[in-house]
Amino acid sequence: MSFLKKIFLMMSAALMFASCAEKQGETPQDFASDTFEFVVDRFADIEIMRYRVDNWETLSLQQKELIYYLAEAARAGRDIIFDQNCKYNLQVRDALDTIVENYDGDKNCAQWQQFMVYAKRFWFSNGMHHHYSNDKFFPECSKAYFSGLIEQTMHLDKDTRAQLVDIVYNPKIAPTRLSQDTKKDLVANSAVNFYDGVSQKEVEQFYADLKAADKNADPERPVAYGLNSKIVKQDGIVFEVSFNQLYAKQIQKIIYWLQKAVSVAENSQQKEHILKLIEFYQTGDLKTWDDYNILWAKDVASDVDYVNGFIEVYTDPLGRKATWEGLVDFKDKASSERASTISKNAQWFEDHSPIDDMFKKKEVKGVEAKAIVVAQLGGDCYPATPIGINLPNSNWIRKEHGSKSVTIENLMYAYHKAGMKNGVVPEFYYSDEEIARAEKYGYQTDKLQVDLHECLGHGSGKMLAGIDDGMLKNYHSVIEEARADLFSLYFIGDPKMVELGLLPDTDAYKACYYKYILNGKMLQTNRIELGNNITQAHMQNRALIANWCIENDYLGEVFEMVVKDKKSYIRIKDYEKLRMMFGKLLAEIQKIKSTGDYAAAKAIVEQYAVKIDQKMHKEVKTRYAALDVAPYGGFINPEFIIEKEGEKIVDIKISYPKDYVAQMLKYDHSK
Numbered sequence: 096m097s098f099l100k101k102i103f104l105m106m107s108a109a110l111m112f113a114s115c116a117e118k119q120g121e122t123p124q125d126f127a128s129d130t131f132e133f134v135v136d137r138f139a140d141i142e143i144m145r146y147r148v149d150n151w152e153t154l155s156l157q158q159k160e161l162i163y164y165l166a167e168a169a170r171a172g173r174d175i176i177f178d179q180n181c182k183y184n185l186q187v188r189d190a191l192d193t194i195v196e197n198y199d200g201d202k203n204c205a206q207w208q209q210f211m212v213y214a215k216r217f218w219f220s221n222g223m224h225h226h227y228s229n230d231k232f233f234p235e236c237s238k239a240y241f242s243g244l245i246e247q248t249m250h251l252d253k254d255t256r257a258q259l260v261d262i263v264y265n266p267k268i269a270p271t272r273l274s275q276d277t278k279k280d281l282v283a284n285s286a287v288n289f290y291d292g293v294s295q296k297e298v299e300q301f302y303a304d305l306k307a308a309d310k311n312a313d314p315e316r317p318v319a320y321g322l323n324s325k326i327v328k329q330d331g332i333v334f335e336v337s338f339n340q341l342y343a344k345q346i347q348k349i350i351y352w353l354q355k356a357v358s359v360a361e362n363s364q365q366k367e368h369i370l371k372l373i374e375f376y377q378t379g380d381l382k383t384w385d386d387y388n389i390l391w392a393k394d395v396a397s398d399v400d401y402v403n404g405f406i407e408v409y410t411d412p413l414g415r416k417a418t419w420e421g422l423v424d425f426k427d428k429a430s431s432e433r434a435s436t437i438s439k440n441a442q443w444f445e446d447h448s449p450i451d452d453m454f455k456k457k458e459v460k461g462v463e464a465k466a467i468v469v470a471q472l473g474g475d476c477y478p479a480t481p482i483g484i485n486l487p488n489s490n491w492i493r494k495e496h497g498s499k500s501v502t503i504e505n506l507m508y509a510y511h512k513a514g515m516k517n518g519v520v521p522e523f524y525y526s527d528e529e530i531a532r533a534e535k536y537g538y539q540t541d542k543l544q545v546d547l548h549e550c551l552g553h554g555s556g557k558m559l560a561g562i563d564d565g566m567l568k569n570y571h572s573v574i575e576e577a578r579a580d581l582f583s584l585y586f587i588g589d590p591k592m593v594e595l596g597l598l599p600d601t602d603a604y605k606a607c608y609y610k611y612i613l614n615g616k617m618l619q620t621n622r623i624e625l626g627n628n629i630t631q632a633h634m635q636n637r638a639l640i641a642n643w644c645i646e647n648d649y650l651g652e653v654f655e656m657v658v659k660d661k662k663s664y665i666r667i668k669d670y671e672k673l674r675m676m677f678g679k680l681l682a683e684i685q686k687i688k689s690t691g692d693y694a695a696a697k698a699i700v701e702q703y704a705v706k707i708d709q710k711m712h713k714e715v716k717t718r719y720a721a722l723d724v725a726p727y728g729g730f731i732n733p734e735f736i737i738e739k740e741g742e743k744i745v746d747i748k749i750s751y752p753k754d755y756v757a758q759m760l761k762y763d764h765s766k
């Protein structure tokens with residue numbers, strides 16, 4: 096069971112190298128220091144961060160070159176995602192860019208600031224709809240002001256100007272990117288640019304006919320009809336226009352960079368799938384797309400990897416048409432080694448688990464998890480991005496040929512560093528001691544806990560004969576997640592962690608324990624409306640563990656609830672005893688699972704995992720509100736600095752620009 100969830104994800108020849116030769120932002124030296132600034136901008140409900148490309152120096156020149164070419168390919172489709180999200184987006188973006196670059200009036204007034212917030216939000220969402228809610232958002236500056244900005248910077252006639260202002264301000268034009276109101280026509284009510292002049296019924300009929308007409312189709316291995324096309328009705332006829340045709344100009348650029356990548360591929364297998372992707376971009380043939388995905392999924396040996404294509408269908412109300420995205424990465428060897436150490440010792444952990452011997456596996460095998468470092472984000476993965484990848488999407492390919500499931504280390508690290516600065520830790524942590532531990536060990540223990548959960552936790556223990564998962568019914572997920580978390584919590588506090596070199600000392604695990612209890616008891620409730628219960632399985636399991644431990648500490652040896660200045664804090668007095676409590680609860684949860692005891696599952700979940708103490712809930716929400724923490728985050732990309740001797744590339748360095756607006760404008764101009 097994976098904790099990963101995908102969060103959603105053009106140049107002329109003369110300009111092709113211009114973007115990478117410019118040195119801007121910080122030099123690579125800054126990267127190594129502790130002073131690296133992760134958060135670089137904050138507006139509306141968004142925080143913009145930078146990510147570091149750790150271990151870049153360890154790559155060969157050939158690998159750096161490969162990443163650079165793939166990165167250009169990941170950027171080359173930028174206009175595609177804007178156009179896909181809504182047909183007005185490119186027109187509005189052009190206007191915003193022109194105004195930001197050319198307006199030379201008063202930039203200190205409130206209206207200009209409001210206009211800039213709108214522009215920043217627009218770039219962030221790749222268009223005029225919120226990247227997460229899908230609703231259209233509006234500038235806070237007045238219509239007249241906006242219109243004045245256009246007048247001063249663009250040569251548009253009065254009618255065109257009025258039309259543009261109307262597109263931006265009129266709530267009736269393209270109100271939502273993706274309608275979810277199933278009582279109405281989903282296609283007609285969604286602003287996403289996958290359909291033109293067709294009704295939902297016509298689209299559904301079109302694909303039903305197409306499927307029926309495909310006599311060569313293999314029912315076991317269906318191609319993804321409609322994945323890469325827009326569907327249009329003209330003169331009463333409904334037909335598809337391939338994205339490959341629609342976005343020919345951008346795709347030509349993508350192909351140009353992919354061909355360069357082929358020339359420096361790490362091995363023949365990698366070369367083969369990049370060539371297959373080029374073939375797909377040239378033909379738009381969906382069978383070729385499947386062939387490509389099979390080749391890509393099988394390549395687990397290459398260090399450098401990428402995602403590039405029409406991949407995710409979240410934005411289509413009918414779940415068929417894919418948005419364009421790009422991402423480039425390479426293996427994080429140190430982190431992958433950590434997972435491998437855990438897996439190799441899987442039997443030791445099983446043997447030393449605090450559960451009843453009758454529920455232990457005689458032979459246990461750990462799962463290998465892979466970690467990657469991202470070097471470039473593009474299309475639907477930029478600036479808002481996933482922190483894990485699990486592809487390809489085709490079910491039959493996953494079943495027959497496997498898939499790749501990875502965590503993105505450097506993005507997680509950036510989130511961690513930003514999280515340490517958003518004020519939540521000093522607001523809710525009991526004292527400087529806990530804060531210092533969080534700073535010193537927090538990131539390391541977070542990752543280790545996830546690895547223990549994924550590589551060992553879920554795979555540990557066994558069912559008694561005749562028992563299956565279905566017997567716990569609606570309580571299965573929460574019991575299973577609690578089991579994996581408890582396994583990881585129990586062992587992260589084991590001296591074995593230090594012995595295996597997974598933690599630096601026997602103090603480190605305390606950072607993880609404190610965070611876990613505080614989150615389960617208090618912090619996570621911020622995401623729930625006052626008066627509501629906890630319903631999501633992962634949140635329930637965390638509440639179960641935290642509440643069970645606190646409420647079963649009868650003698651008050653482990654916890655103390657402290658009130659300072661009318662604010663509640665949790666103090667953990669005895670971490671070793673808390674570890675024993677995790678062990679005890681693990682034994683109990685394992686027994687429930689192994690014996691399929693529905694009544695016991697129900698009792699423990701309902702008692703500890705569902706209800707929230709109303710007084711505390713209100714307090715948490717009030718304290719959070721005062722912090723103004725941005726609910727959404729995204730990233731700007733690093734830049735590649737090409738060093739040449741004559742025509743030959745001799746090195747590629749990385750710089751970390753800080754200016755979000757500058758990167759947006761630069762990318763928009765890379766046509």
Ligand code: ZN
Pocket residue numbers: 096097098548553576579
């Ligand atoms: Zn899990």
